[in-house]
Amino acid sequence: MKNQEEKMAMTARTYMTIGPLVVLLLWIIVGASQNASTRGLTGDFLGGVASPFIGLVSAILVYLSFQQQIRANKIQMEALKQESKRNNIRSTLNILRSEISGLILENLVDDHKTYHGMQAFEKFVELPHQLGLGSLTNNENVADTIYGVLLIMQKEIAGMGGLSEELVKEFVDEFHIFYTLKLAKSLNSIESVSGNVTIDNIKESKRELVAMFQSYGYNI
The missing domain is CATH 1.20.58 (Methane Monooxygenase Hydroxylase; Chain G, domain 1)
Incomplete structure:
Protein backbone atom coordinates (compact mmCIF):
# COMPACT_ATOMS: atom_id res chain seq x y z
CA MET A 1 0.00 0.00 0.00
CA GLN A 76 -3.84 9.10 17.24
CA MET A 77 -6.16 6.24 18.25
CA GLU A 78 -3.19 4.04 19.14
CA ALA A 79 -1.70 6.85 21.21
CA LEU A 80 -5.03 7.24 23.07
CA LYS A 81 -5.16 3.50 23.75
CA GLN A 82 -1.62 3.56 25.09
CA GLU A 83 -2.43 6.54 27.30
CA SER A 84 -5.59 4.84 28.59
CA LYS A 85 -3.63 1.71 29.50
CA ARG A 86 -0.94 3.87 31.08
CA ASN A 87 -3.56 5.58 33.26
CA ASN A 88 -5.18 2.25 34.22
CA ILE A 89 -1.86 0.78 35.33
CA ARG A 90 -0.93 3.88 37.30
CA SER A 91 -4.35 3.73 38.94
CA THR A 92 -3.72 0.09 39.87
CA LEU A 93 -0.37 0.97 41.43
CA ASN A 94 -2.04 3.69 43.48
CA ILE A 95 -4.70 1.20 44.62
CA LEU A 96 -2.02 -1.28 45.70
CA ARG A 97 -0.19 1.39 47.67
CA SER A 98 -3.48 2.40 49.28
CA GLU A 99 -4.27 -1.22 50.18
CA ILE A 100 -0.90 -1.61 51.89
CA SER A 101 -1.15 1.70 53.75
CA GLY A 102 -4.69 0.80 54.91
CA LEU A 103 -3.71 -2.46 56.64
CA ILE A 104 -4.66 -2.75 60.32
CA LEU A 105 -3.43 -5.53 62.61
CA GLU A 106 -4.33 -6.05 66.24
CA ASN A 107 -1.93 -8.03 68.37
CA LEU A 108 -4.19 -9.64 70.97
CA VAL A 109 -1.22 -10.99 72.89
CA ASP A 110 0.81 -7.79 73.07
CA ASP A 111 -1.67 -5.66 75.07
CA HIS A 112 -3.97 -5.43 72.04
CA LYS A 113 -1.51 -3.14 70.34
CA THR A 114 -2.62 -2.00 66.88
CA TYR A 115 -0.32 -1.73 63.86
CA HIS A 116 -0.99 0.09 60.60
CA GLY A 117 0.28 -0.06 57.01
CA MET A 118 3.59 -1.79 56.40
CA GLN A 119 4.08 -2.24 60.15
CA ALA A 120 0.88 -4.30 60.19
CA PHE A 121 2.15 -6.44 57.30
CA GLU A 122 5.56 -6.96 58.88
CA LYS A 123 4.00 -7.82 62.25
CA PHE A 124 1.62 -10.25 60.56
CA VAL A 125 4.60 -12.08 59.06
CA GLU A 126 6.27 -12.27 62.48
CA LEU A 127 3.25 -13.71 64.30
CA PRO A 128 3.53 -17.34 63.14
CA HIS A 129 7.17 -17.46 64.23
CA GLN A 130 6.49 -15.85 67.60
CA LEU A 131 3.07 -17.14 68.55
CA GLY A 132 2.27 -20.04 66.22
CA LEU A 133 -0.19 -20.40 63.35
CA GLY A 134 -3.18 -19.84 65.60
CA SER A 135 -2.18 -16.20 65.96
CA LEU A 136 -3.12 -15.58 62.31
CA THR A 137 -6.81 -16.29 62.84
CA ASN A 138 -7.63 -12.89 64.32
CA ASN A 139 -5.87 -11.07 61.47
CA GLU A 140 -7.10 -12.89 58.39
CA ASN A 141 -8.02 -9.53 56.84
CA VAL A 142 -4.29 -8.71 56.61
CA ALA A 143 -3.53 -12.05 54.96
CA ASP A 144 -6.40 -11.62 52.51
CA THR A 145 -5.19 -8.13 51.57
CA ILE A 146 -1.63 -9.30 50.94
CA TYR A 147 -2.90 -12.23 48.89
CA GLY A 148 -5.15 -9.86 46.91
CA VAL A 149 -2.28 -7.44 46.26
CA LEU A 150 -0.13 -10.24 44.85
CA LEU A 151 -2.96 -11.49 42.61
CA ILE A 152 -3.65 -8.00 41.27
CA MET A 153 0.03 -7.53 40.44
CA GLN A 154 0.07 -10.86 38.60
CA LYS A 155 -3.06 -9.96 36.64
CA GLU A 156 -1.75 -6.53 35.65
CA ILE A 157 1.64 -7.82 34.50
CA ALA A 158 0.01 -10.67 32.56
CA GLY A 159 -2.34 -8.19 30.86
CA MET A 160 0.30 -5.83 29.50
CA GLY A 161 -0.11 -7.07 25.94
CA GLY A 162 -0.70 -4.34 23.38
CA LEU A 163 1.57 -1.84 25.09
CA SER A 164 4.72 -0.57 23.46
CA GLU A 165 7.96 -2.21 24.62
CA GLU A 166 8.94 1.04 26.30
CA LEU A 167 5.74 1.17 28.37
CA VAL A 168 5.92 -2.53 29.27
CA LYS A 169 9.46 -2.01 30.57
CA GLU A 170 8.39 1.10 32.45
CA PHE A 171 5.46 -0.52 34.25
CA VAL A 172 7.05 -3.90 34.96
CA ASP A 173 9.89 -1.91 36.48
CA GLU A 174 7.44 0.05 38.64
CA PHE A 175 5.73 -3.15 39.83
CA HIS A 176 9.13 -4.68 40.51
CA ILE A 177 10.19 -1.68 42.57
CA PHE A 178 6.89 -1.77 44.47
CA TYR A 179 7.31 -5.48 45.16
CA THR A 180 10.98 -5.22 46.13
CA LEU A 181 10.62 -2.20 48.43
CA LYS A 182 7.25 -3.04 49.98
CA LEU A 183 6.79 -6.80 50.04
CA ALA A 184 9.81 -8.93 49.16
CA LYS A 185 11.70 -8.90 52.48
CA SER A 186 8.65 -9.76 54.56
CA LEU A 187 7.30 -12.32 52.11
CA ASN A 188 10.65 -14.10 52.07
CA SER A 189 10.43 -14.55 55.83
CA ILE A 190 7.26 -16.66 55.62
CA GLU A 191 8.91 -19.36 53.49
CA SER A 192 9.55 -21.46 56.59
CA VAL A 193 5.92 -21.23 57.72
CA SER A 194 3.60 -24.04 56.67
CA GLY A 195 0.33 -25.61 57.65
CA ASN A 196 -1.87 -22.54 57.16
CA VAL A 197 -3.95 -22.39 53.96
CA THR A 198 -3.78 -18.60 53.64
CA ILE A 199 -0.01 -18.54 54.13
CA ASP A 200 0.43 -21.34 51.60
CA ASN A 201 -1.68 -19.38 49.07
CA ILE A 202 0.47 -16.29 49.61
CA LYS A 203 3.64 -18.33 49.13
CA GLU A 204 2.33 -19.86 45.87
CA SER A 205 1.19 -16.48 44.55
CA LYS A 206 4.58 -15.02 45.45
CA ARG A 207 6.39 -17.75 43.51
CA GLU A 208 4.26 -17.08 40.41
CA LEU A 209 4.86 -13.35 40.65
CA VAL A 210 8.61 -13.82 41.02
CA ALA A 211 8.57 -16.09 37.94
CA MET A 212 6.83 -13.29 36.00
CA PHE A 213 9.50 -10.79 36.99
CA GLN A 214 12.22 -13.24 36.02
CA SER A 215 10.63 -13.68 32.59
CA TYR A 216 11.23 -9.95 32.08
CA GLY A 217 14.86 -10.28 33.15
CA TYR A 218 14.58 -9.25 36.83
CA ASN A 219 16.58 -11.26 39.33
CA ILE A 220 14.85 -11.63 42.70
Missing part, protein backbone atom coordinates in the same frame (compact mmCIF):
# COMPACT_ATOMS: atom_id res chain seq x y z
CA LYS A 2 2.79 2.40 0.90
CA ASN A 3 4.66 1.71 -2.35
CA GLN A 4 1.49 2.31 -4.34
CA GLU A 5 0.94 5.65 -2.61
CA GLU A 6 4.54 6.64 -3.29
CA LYS A 7 4.10 5.82 -7.00
CA MET A 8 0.89 7.87 -7.12
CA ALA A 9 2.59 10.78 -5.40
CA MET A 10 5.46 10.60 -7.88
CA THR A 11 2.98 10.53 -10.78
CA ALA A 12 1.18 13.56 -9.37
CA ARG A 13 4.46 15.46 -8.97
CA THR A 14 5.45 14.53 -12.54
CA TYR A 15 2.16 15.82 -13.97
CA MET A 16 2.34 18.96 -11.84
CA THR A 17 5.85 19.66 -13.18
CA ILE A 18 5.58 18.60 -16.82
CA GLY A 19 1.92 19.50 -17.45
CA PRO A 20 2.24 23.29 -17.05
CA LEU A 21 5.47 23.26 -19.06
CA VAL A 22 3.79 21.44 -21.96
CA VAL A 23 0.83 23.82 -21.97
CA LEU A 24 3.15 26.83 -21.79
CA LEU A 25 5.29 25.45 -24.62
CA LEU A 26 2.21 24.86 -26.81
CA TRP A 27 0.99 28.36 -26.07
CA ILE A 28 4.33 29.84 -27.08
CA ILE A 29 4.62 27.77 -30.26
CA VAL A 30 0.98 27.99 -31.41
CA GLY A 31 -0.23 31.21 -29.87
CA ALA A 32 2.72 33.37 -30.81
CA SER A 33 2.01 32.98 -34.51
CA GLN A 34 -1.71 33.88 -34.20
CA ASN A 35 -3.44 37.18 -34.07
CA ALA A 36 -5.62 38.37 -31.20
CA SER A 37 -8.87 37.09 -32.78
CA THR A 38 -7.72 33.47 -32.91
CA ARG A 39 -5.75 33.26 -29.68
CA GLY A 40 -8.97 32.85 -27.68
CA LEU A 41 -9.76 29.66 -29.57
CA THR A 42 -6.23 28.41 -29.00
CA GLY A 43 -6.56 29.15 -25.32
CA ASP A 44 -9.79 27.14 -25.15
CA PHE A 45 -8.05 24.26 -26.92
CA LEU A 46 -5.11 24.32 -24.55
CA GLY A 47 -7.47 24.54 -21.58
CA GLY A 48 -9.29 21.47 -22.82
CA VAL A 49 -6.00 19.61 -23.19
CA ALA A 50 -4.81 20.66 -19.70
CA SER A 51 -8.08 19.87 -17.89
CA PRO A 52 -7.63 16.04 -17.83
CA PHE A 53 -4.13 16.46 -16.41
CA ILE A 54 -5.38 18.85 -13.74
CA GLY A 55 -8.29 16.53 -12.89
CA LEU A 56 -6.04 13.51 -12.59
CA VAL A 57 -3.54 15.34 -10.40
CA SER A 58 -6.36 16.66 -8.21
CA ALA A 59 -7.84 13.17 -7.81
CA ILE A 60 -4.47 11.72 -6.84
CA LEU A 61 -3.82 14.49 -4.34
CA VAL A 62 -7.27 14.07 -2.76
CA TYR A 63 -6.73 10.31 -2.47
CA LEU A 64 -3.30 10.76 -0.89
CA SER A 65 -4.71 13.35 1.47
CA PHE A 66 -7.40 10.93 2.64
CA GLN A 67 -4.81 8.18 3.12
CA GLN A 68 -2.61 10.48 5.20
CA GLN A 69 -5.63 11.47 7.31
CA ILE A 70 -6.56 7.82 7.88
CA ARG A 71 -2.98 7.03 8.89
CA ALA A 72 -2.89 10.02 11.24
CA ASN A 73 -6.20 8.94 12.81
CA LYS A 74 -4.84 5.43 13.41
CA ILE A 75 -1.72 6.83 15.06
Whole structure:
Protein backbone atom coordinates (compact mmCIF):
# COMPACT_ATOMS: atom_id res chain seq x y z
CA MET A 1 0.00 0.00 0.00
CA LYS A 2 2.79 2.40 0.90
CA ASN A 3 4.66 1.71 -2.35
CA GLN A 4 1.49 2.31 -4.34
CA GLU A 5 0.94 5.65 -2.61
CA GLU A 6 4.54 6.64 -3.29
CA LYS A 7 4.10 5.82 -7.00
CA MET A 8 0.89 7.87 -7.12
CA ALA A 9 2.59 10.78 -5.40
CA MET A 10 5.46 10.60 -7.88
CA THR A 11 2.98 10.53 -10.78
CA ALA A 12 1.18 13.56 -9.37
CA ARG A 13 4.46 15.46 -8.97
CA THR A 14 5.45 14.53 -12.54
CA TYR A 15 2.16 15.82 -13.97
CA MET A 16 2.34 18.96 -11.84
CA THR A 17 5.85 19.66 -13.18
CA ILE A 18 5.58 18.60 -16.82
CA GLY A 19 1.92 19.50 -17.45
CA PRO A 20 2.24 23.29 -17.05
CA LEU A 21 5.47 23.26 -19.06
CA VAL A 22 3.79 21.44 -21.96
CA VAL A 23 0.83 23.82 -21.97
CA LEU A 24 3.15 26.83 -21.79
CA LEU A 25 5.29 25.45 -24.62
CA LEU A 26 2.21 24.86 -26.81
CA TRP A 27 0.99 28.36 -26.07
CA ILE A 28 4.33 29.84 -27.08
CA ILE A 29 4.62 27.77 -30.26
CA VAL A 30 0.98 27.99 -31.41
CA GLY A 31 -0.23 31.21 -29.87
CA ALA A 32 2.72 33.37 -30.81
CA SER A 33 2.01 32.98 -34.51
CA GLN A 34 -1.71 33.88 -34.20
CA ASN A 35 -3.44 37.18 -34.07
CA ALA A 36 -5.62 38.37 -31.20
CA SER A 37 -8.87 37.09 -32.78
CA THR A 38 -7.72 33.47 -32.91
CA ARG A 39 -5.75 33.26 -29.68
CA GLY A 40 -8.97 32.85 -27.68
CA LEU A 41 -9.76 29.66 -29.57
CA THR A 42 -6.23 28.41 -29.00
CA GLY A 43 -6.56 29.15 -25.32
CA ASP A 44 -9.79 27.14 -25.15
CA PHE A 45 -8.05 24.26 -26.92
CA LEU A 46 -5.11 24.32 -24.55
CA GLY A 47 -7.47 24.54 -21.58
CA GLY A 48 -9.29 21.47 -22.82
CA VAL A 49 -6.00 19.61 -23.19
CA ALA A 50 -4.81 20.66 -19.70
CA SER A 51 -8.08 19.87 -17.89
CA PRO A 52 -7.63 16.04 -17.83
CA PHE A 53 -4.13 16.46 -16.41
CA ILE A 54 -5.38 18.85 -13.74
CA GLY A 55 -8.29 16.53 -12.89
CA LEU A 56 -6.04 13.51 -12.59
CA VAL A 57 -3.54 15.34 -10.40
CA SER A 58 -6.36 16.66 -8.21
CA ALA A 59 -7.84 13.17 -7.81
CA ILE A 60 -4.47 11.72 -6.84
CA LEU A 61 -3.82 14.49 -4.34
CA VAL A 62 -7.27 14.07 -2.76
CA TYR A 63 -6.73 10.31 -2.47
CA LEU A 64 -3.30 10.76 -0.89
CA SER A 65 -4.71 13.35 1.47
CA PHE A 66 -7.40 10.93 2.64
CA GLN A 67 -4.81 8.18 3.12
CA GLN A 68 -2.61 10.48 5.20
CA GLN A 69 -5.63 11.47 7.31
CA ILE A 70 -6.56 7.82 7.88
CA ARG A 71 -2.98 7.03 8.89
CA ALA A 72 -2.89 10.02 11.24
CA ASN A 73 -6.20 8.94 12.81
CA LYS A 74 -4.84 5.43 13.41
CA ILE A 75 -1.72 6.83 15.06
CA GLN A 76 -3.84 9.10 17.24
CA MET A 77 -6.16 6.24 18.25
CA GLU A 78 -3.19 4.04 19.14
CA ALA A 79 -1.70 6.85 21.21
CA LEU A 80 -5.03 7.24 23.07
CA LYS A 81 -5.16 3.50 23.75
CA GLN A 82 -1.62 3.56 25.09
CA GLU A 83 -2.43 6.54 27.30
CA SER A 84 -5.59 4.84 28.59
CA LYS A 85 -3.63 1.71 29.50
CA ARG A 86 -0.94 3.87 31.08
CA ASN A 87 -3.56 5.58 33.26
CA ASN A 88 -5.18 2.25 34.22
CA ILE A 89 -1.86 0.78 35.33
CA ARG A 90 -0.93 3.88 37.30
CA SER A 91 -4.35 3.73 38.94
CA THR A 92 -3.72 0.09 39.87
CA LEU A 93 -0.37 0.97 41.43
CA ASN A 94 -2.04 3.69 43.48
CA ILE A 95 -4.70 1.20 44.62
CA LEU A 96 -2.02 -1.28 45.70
CA ARG A 97 -0.19 1.39 47.67
CA SER A 98 -3.48 2.40 49.28
CA GLU A 99 -4.27 -1.22 50.18
CA ILE A 100 -0.90 -1.61 51.89
CA SER A 101 -1.15 1.70 53.75
CA GLY A 102 -4.69 0.80 54.91
CA LEU A 103 -3.71 -2.46 56.64
CA ILE A 104 -4.66 -2.75 60.32
CA LEU A 105 -3.43 -5.53 62.61
CA GLU A 106 -4.33 -6.05 66.24
CA ASN A 107 -1.93 -8.03 68.37
CA LEU A 108 -4.19 -9.64 70.97
CA VAL A 109 -1.22 -10.99 72.89
CA ASP A 110 0.81 -7.79 73.07
CA ASP A 111 -1.67 -5.66 75.07
CA HIS A 112 -3.97 -5.43 72.04
CA LYS A 113 -1.51 -3.14 70.34
CA THR A 114 -2.62 -2.00 66.88
CA TYR A 115 -0.32 -1.73 63.86
CA HIS A 116 -0.99 0.09 60.60
CA GLY A 117 0.28 -0.06 57.01
CA MET A 118 3.59 -1.79 56.40
CA GLN A 119 4.08 -2.24 60.15
CA ALA A 120 0.88 -4.30 60.19
CA PHE A 121 2.15 -6.44 57.30
CA GLU A 122 5.56 -6.96 58.88
CA LYS A 123 4.00 -7.82 62.25
CA PHE A 124 1.62 -10.25 60.56
CA VAL A 125 4.60 -12.08 59.06
CA GLU A 126 6.27 -12.27 62.48
CA LEU A 127 3.25 -13.71 64.30
CA PRO A 128 3.53 -17.34 63.14
CA HIS A 129 7.17 -17.46 64.23
CA GLN A 130 6.49 -15.85 67.60
CA LEU A 131 3.07 -17.14 68.55
CA GLY A 132 2.27 -20.04 66.22
CA LEU A 133 -0.19 -20.40 63.35
CA GLY A 134 -3.18 -19.84 65.60
CA SER A 135 -2.18 -16.20 65.96
CA LEU A 136 -3.12 -15.58 62.31
CA THR A 137 -6.81 -16.29 62.84
CA ASN A 138 -7.63 -12.89 64.32
CA ASN A 139 -5.87 -11.07 61.47
CA GLU A 140 -7.10 -12.89 58.39
CA ASN A 141 -8.02 -9.53 56.84
CA VAL A 142 -4.29 -8.71 56.61
CA ALA A 143 -3.53 -12.05 54.96
CA ASP A 144 -6.40 -11.62 52.51
CA THR A 145 -5.19 -8.13 51.57
CA ILE A 146 -1.63 -9.30 50.94
CA TYR A 147 -2.90 -12.23 48.89
CA GLY A 148 -5.15 -9.86 46.91
CA VAL A 149 -2.28 -7.44 46.26
CA LEU A 150 -0.13 -10.24 44.85
CA LEU A 151 -2.96 -11.49 42.61
CA ILE A 152 -3.65 -8.00 41.27
CA MET A 153 0.03 -7.53 40.44
CA GLN A 154 0.07 -10.86 38.60
CA LYS A 155 -3.06 -9.96 36.64
CA GLU A 156 -1.75 -6.53 35.65
CA ILE A 157 1.64 -7.82 34.50
CA ALA A 158 0.01 -10.67 32.56
CA GLY A 159 -2.34 -8.19 30.86
CA MET A 160 0.30 -5.83 29.50
CA GLY A 161 -0.11 -7.07 25.94
CA GLY A 162 -0.70 -4.34 23.38
CA LEU A 163 1.57 -1.84 25.09
CA SER A 164 4.72 -0.57 23.46
CA GLU A 165 7.96 -2.21 24.62
CA GLU A 166 8.94 1.04 26.30
CA LEU A 167 5.74 1.17 28.37
CA VAL A 168 5.92 -2.53 29.27
CA LYS A 169 9.46 -2.01 30.57
CA GLU A 170 8.39 1.10 32.45
CA PHE A 171 5.46 -0.52 34.25
CA VAL A 172 7.05 -3.90 34.96
CA ASP A 173 9.89 -1.91 36.48
CA GLU A 174 7.44 0.05 38.64
CA PHE A 175 5.73 -3.15 39.83
CA HIS A 176 9.13 -4.68 40.51
CA ILE A 177 10.19 -1.68 42.57
CA PHE A 178 6.89 -1.77 44.47
CA TYR A 179 7.31 -5.48 45.16
CA THR A 180 10.98 -5.22 46.13
CA LEU A 181 10.62 -2.20 48.43
CA LYS A 182 7.25 -3.04 49.98
CA LEU A 183 6.79 -6.80 50.04
CA ALA A 184 9.81 -8.93 49.16
CA LYS A 185 11.70 -8.90 52.48
CA SER A 186 8.65 -9.76 54.56
CA LEU A 187 7.30 -12.32 52.11
CA ASN A 188 10.65 -14.10 52.07
CA SER A 189 10.43 -14.55 55.83
CA ILE A 190 7.26 -16.66 55.62
CA GLU A 191 8.91 -19.36 53.49
CA SER A 192 9.55 -21.46 56.59
CA VAL A 193 5.92 -21.23 57.72
CA SER A 194 3.60 -24.04 56.67
CA GLY A 195 0.33 -25.61 57.65
CA ASN A 196 -1.87 -22.54 57.16
CA VAL A 197 -3.95 -22.39 53.96
CA THR A 198 -3.78 -18.60 53.64
CA ILE A 199 -0.01 -18.54 54.13
CA ASP A 200 0.43 -21.34 51.60
CA ASN A 201 -1.68 -19.38 49.07
CA ILE A 202 0.47 -16.29 49.61
CA LYS A 203 3.64 -18.33 49.13
CA GLU A 204 2.33 -19.86 45.87
CA SER A 205 1.19 -16.48 44.55
CA LYS A 206 4.58 -15.02 45.45
CA ARG A 207 6.39 -17.75 43.51
CA GLU A 208 4.26 -17.08 40.41
CA LEU A 209 4.86 -13.35 40.65
CA VAL A 210 8.61 -13.82 41.02
CA ALA A 211 8.57 -16.09 37.94
CA MET A 212 6.83 -13.29 36.00
CA PHE A 213 9.50 -10.79 36.99
CA GLN A 214 12.22 -13.24 36.02
CA SER A 215 10.63 -13.68 32.59
CA TYR A 216 11.23 -9.95 32.08
CA GLY A 217 14.86 -10.28 33.15
CA TYR A 218 14.58 -9.25 36.83
CA ASN A 219 16.58 -11.26 39.33
CA ILE A 220 14.85 -11.63 42.70
